[in-house]
Amino acid sequence: MxxxxxxxxxxxxxxxxxxxxxxxxxxxxxxxxxxxxxxxxxxxxxxxxxxxxxxxxxxxxxxxxxxxxxxxxxxxxxxxxxxxxxxxxxxxxxxxxxxxxxxxxxxxxxxxxxxxxxxxxxxxxxxxxxxxxxxxxxxxxxxxxxxxxxxxxxxxxxxxxxxxxxxxxxxxxxxxxxxxxxxxxxxxxxxxxxxxxxxxxxxxxxxxxxxxxxxxxxxxxxxxxxxxxxxxxxxxxxxxxxxxxxxxxxxxxxxxxxxxxxxxxEMLQVEGKKMSKSLGNFFTVRDLLDQGVPGEVIRFVFLSTHYGKPMDWTAKKAAEAEATLRKWRTLTDGVEAGQVSEALVAALADDLNTAGAIAELHKLAGVGDAAGLLASANMLGLLTGELGDWAKGVDLSAYEVLLADTRAKAMESKDFSEVDRIKSALVEAGVEVRMSKAGVELLPAAGFDAAKLEGLL
CATH class of the missing domain: 3.40.50.620 (HUPs)
Known part of the structure; x- marks a missing residue:
């Protein structure tokens, strides 16, 4: 045991x-x-x-x-x-x-x-x-x-x-x-x-x-x-x-x-300062949810710091958490949960080292173990169905084809201005653009806004 x-x-x-x-x-x-x-x-x-x-x-x-x-x-x-x-x-x-x-x-x-x-x-x-x-x-x-x-x-x-x-x-x-x-x-x-x-x-x-x-x-x-x-x-x-x-x-x-x-x-701060109505940095959970911050993102940010240490809520941390969770939800979409990582359990058993547990999730995602990632994240209360499908249903395949075709033509003409324009539009819409010899991969990142992609195709 x-x-x-x-x-x-x-x-x-x-x-x-x-x-x-x-x-x-x-x-x-x-x-x-x-x-x-x-x-x-x-x-x-x-x-x-x-x-x-x-x-x-x-x-x-x-x-x-x-x-x-x-x-x-x-x-x-x-x-x-x-x-x-x-x-x-x-x-x-x-x-x-x-x-x-x-x-x-x-x-x-x-x-x-x-x-x-x-x-x-x-x-x-x-x-x-x-x-x-x-x-x-x-x-x-x-x-x-x-x-x-x-x-x-x-x-x-x-x-x-x-x-x-x-x-x-x-x-x-x-x-x-x-x-x-x-x-x-x-x-x-x-x-x-x-x-x-x-x-x-x-x-x-x-x-x-x-x-x-x-x-x-x-x-x-x-x-x-x-x-x-x-x-x-x-x-x-x-x-x-x-x-x-x-x-x-x-x-x-x-x-x-x-x-x-x-x-x-320990207590919580906001952007490095004690939360206070007089400082204008006082937020209820409902305030954040109504502003469009998914509850799963709030949970991820909380778990990124050990419970025994003061935690600092920042917009940057929330954006990074959202980007990570979008990637993980894309990776585990349609996957059946596998076995919970023993390393993740060991981290939690060590005085609830949730930061160490999240580091293990990053490792599982890095090696493409979607089944292990899903089971292990579920144990932390992440990537669960109860938290909704806020990161699902984003199909960027048509934009991947557009960027790949445009890049192929640019390789011949040596004019990459159109590639840069499309890439900039995607980034502006909150899309992470990955281009390599293997091809083009697009992932919704923090602040993704599909409306900003209208007219690009």
């Missing part, structure tokens, strides 16, 4: 992945807060953990992996959006959840086995909070329930910082109901105009962190294999998840339980 190695954020080193139960490998990934469209930074963890999900299923078996990704559908941002728009919260969350699913599907991401919504797990959250209070790890005051951070001696193990350092370097809410500035909210009161549920502490709603702990426990058990998400979630969200989950399951002293391996993807 393939040995998988993953960089564990908690131990800060690459480790051999040993699942608790090889017949049921379990992974939880933090999903979106559904109040608006997902921006391209939100999509990076989706693609990263989709590839890990595919690798785990390839190694352990399609039916031996349980993948959970949640939806946060109770949150102050959602409440604010409802207040601004005058629309019901349920209507907003239903719409934005479907937007998210549609946009991620356009990037070739498979849907997880379970996609729980926070509002479906309020009873489980209340039960976990009651356990934490009973064991002295949480306290209720003024309708709030808070977790006692200093009661958990391992707090900070994931982020590698002490509690006192966190207080000095972070923005912490100082409130009269807090015993300590670092204590975080498990439950808070709701006014009549906000979503709320009855609880032992009055009508209210859960804090952000408790939802993932409750859903992960319910669907995966108190201890499971992998927990993933963006690097921005490491503190405080994941740190808080660990604290409350370990304390609720009786692992306060040893700091064990919950997730054995933690994976975090």
């Amino acid at each position: 393939t040995t998988i190695k993953l960089h564990n954020s908690k131990t800060r080193k690459k480790e051999v992945f040993r699942p608790i139960d090889p017949n049921n490998v379990r992974m939880y990934v933090c999903g979106p807060t559904v109040y608006d469209r997902a921006h391209i930074g939100n999509a990076r963890p989706v693609v990263v953990f989709d590839v890990l999900n595919r690798l785990l299923r390839h190694v352990y078996g399609e039916t031996h992996v349980t993948y959970v990704r949640n939806f946060t559908d109770v949150d102050d941002k959602i409440n604010a959006r409802a207040a601004e728009s005058g629309r019901p919260i349920s209507e907003i969350t239903a719409e934005t959840t479907q937007w998210y699913l549609d946009d991620m599907a356009a990037l070739g991401a498979r849907e997880p086995d379970f996609m729980p919504r926070a509002t479906q797990y309020i009873p489980q959250m209340i039960a976990m909070i009651e356990t934490l209070i009973a064991d002295g790890f949480a306290y209720a005051k003024d309708g709030h329930v808070l977790f006692r951070v200093r009661a958990y001696k391992h707090y900070g193990a994931l982020s590698g910082r002490s509690v006192d350092d966190m207080i000095a370097g972070a923005r912490v809410e100082v409130a009269p109901y807090k015993e300590d500035p670092m204590d975080f909210v498990l439950w808070k009161p709701s006014s009549d105009d906000l979503p709320g549920w009855e609880s032992p502490w009055g009508r209210g709603r859960p804090g952000w962190h408790i939802e993932c702990s409750a859903m992960a426990k319910d669907l995966l058990g108190e201890t499971f294999d992998i927990h993933g998400g963006g690097n921005d979630l490491q503190f405080p969200h994941h740190e808080n998840e660990i604290a409350q989950s370990c304390c609720a399951s009786g692992h306060a002293e040893d700091g064990g339980g919950f997730a054995n391996y933690w994976l975090h993807n």
Whole structure:
């Protein structure tokens, strides 16, 4: 069996992945807060953990992996959006959840086995909070329930910082109901105009962190294999998840339980700068799709950089990815998938080295192994039928004949002006022109626009 190695954020080193139960490998990934469209930074963890999900299923078996990704559908941002728009919260969350699913599907991401919504797990959250209070790890005051951070001696193990350092370097809410500035909210009161549920502490709603702990426990058990998400979630969200989950399951002293391996993807930039609306470089996934950037191209660009490194989205990378994918789709058109490359699997098994996996695809394309290319690309979620036929149906054979005939005549007359004119028109239309002694080959490249070829024949 393939040995998988993953960089564990908690131990800060690459480790051999040993699942608790090889017949049921379990992974939880933090999903979106559904109040608006997902921006391209939100999509990076989706693609990263989709590839890990595919690798785990390839190694352990399609039916031996349980993948959970949640939806946060109770949150102050959602409440604010409802207040601004005058629309019901349920209507907003239903719409934005479907937007998210549609946009991620356009990037070739498979849907997880379970996609729980926070509002479906309020009873489980209340039960976990009651356990934490009973064991002295949480306290209720003024309708709030808070977790006692200093009661958990391992707090900070994931982020590698002490509690006192966190207080000095972070923005912490100082409130009269807090015993300590670092204590975080498990439950808070709701006014009549906000979503709320009855609880032992009055009508209210859960804090952000408790939802993932409750859903992960319910669907995966108190201890499971992998927990993933963006690097921005490491503190405080994941740190808080660990604290409350370990304390609720009786692992306060040893700091064990919950997730054995933690994976975090780095952030995304646009053209070398942090994505920001003020800089005009803020894009949602839907923005790019509506601009004509195929979802497969977005996925390819994401996978070209290792998940543990910052990724830079650039127009040049997108154009190069489009050109490559057009060539590969032309090469594999009508071909039956063969065997997945062992070298590609080995690259992915080495801490999801997707850049190395793509290098292997280039090798397969270079030697003309279309069947191997198709099977191996499919494992990365590329060249699949689900991603559409955006690169298919381009027949340039008539233009190949035109250019070949014109070149043959030019060889006799020694006047290549017409060859240059045709070649320039083809390049302008986004066609890669390859001329050799063997003949002429034309391939649609980045930005191909068939309309620009009108009148050339």
